[in-house]
Amino acid sequence: MxxxxxxxxxxxxxxxxxxxxxxxxxxxxxxxxxxxxxxxxxxxxxxxxxxxxxxxxxEVVDMVELDLNVEKQVSQKHIYTIDIIKQQFKTLRDAKAHFNLKVSSWESLVNKLNAASYQTTITQNKTQSNRSLTDKNVRNCEDNHNNIEKLTVLLEPDVVEMFPNSEAVNETLRFLIRVMSKNSF
Structure with a gap:
């Protein structure tokens, strides 16, 4: 078994x-x-x-190119040429008197105007980037404390190098807002 x-x-x-x-x-x-x-x-x-x-x-590249083109158009408005100056003034003497410059030719006048314009822009940017809060700014802030539309923000030195004034900061933040709103998932 x-x-x-x-x-x-x-x-x-x-x-x-x-x-x-x-x-x-x-x-x-x-x-x-x-x-x-x-x-x-x-x-x-x-x-x-x-x-x-x-x-x-x-999309970011397109937005940056658009912003650069707009900025280029704005900056080109401040560039003087001989033709532009000749259209505005009948004689070199009139142009020199208007701008209060001593020059011997249209070309030297245009060069001085463009150099002065460029120097003014650089000086303004440096002045704004090195500026700290003054008593006037503090008073303005206190006066506007109920106004939510305005906000005072202190920037760190490394950020100030990239954003020398409030316009640059606002422009960058608006750009970021556009990117974020376009790409909300």
């Missing part, structure tokens, strides 16, 4: 072992399918991130 029960038990053990192996193989296949789907989703998300990144970079 014991001889007959052994082969049956071995066959049952082999069958159970085979079922267990098949079960493990099925689970591995299911896990592999899940991993493939997950990897596919991750790659899809990465592709979407790359596309959004490229679009964001393009």
């Amino acid at each position: 014991s001889k007959k029960s052994l082969p049956i038990t071995r066959k049952q053990g082999k069958a159970r072992l085979g079922d267990q192996i098949r079960s493990i193989a099925d689970r591995l296949k299911q896990e592999t399918d899940v991993q493939i789907k997950t990897t596919s989703r991750i790659l899809g998300a990465a592709a979407q991130i790359a596309e959004n990144h490229d679009r964001l970079i393009s």
Whole structure:
């Protein structure tokens, strides 16, 4: 009797072992399918991130180019040329008298005007960047403490190097606001 029960038990053990192996193989296949789907989703998300990144970079570049073009147009308004000065004044004598400059030619007049304009811009920027709060500024701040539209912010020296005046700070913050509002997800 014991001889007959052994082969049956071995066959049952082999069958159970085979079922267990098949079960493990099925689970591995299911896990592999899940991993493939997950990897596919991750790659899809990465592709979407790359596309959004490229679009964001393009939008930022476009905005910067637009701002630079506007700034260039504004700065070109302050550049004098001989033709512009000749259109405004009939004679060199009239132009010299108007600008209170001593020059011998139209060209030297234009050079002095453009140099003076450039120097004034640099001096104004340096003055504004080195300026600290004065009593007048403090009084203005106290007078406007109820006015939420105005806010006094103290800039650290390293920031002042990049943003020499309030106009530069506001321009940069507006640019940042445009970028953030365009790319709200």
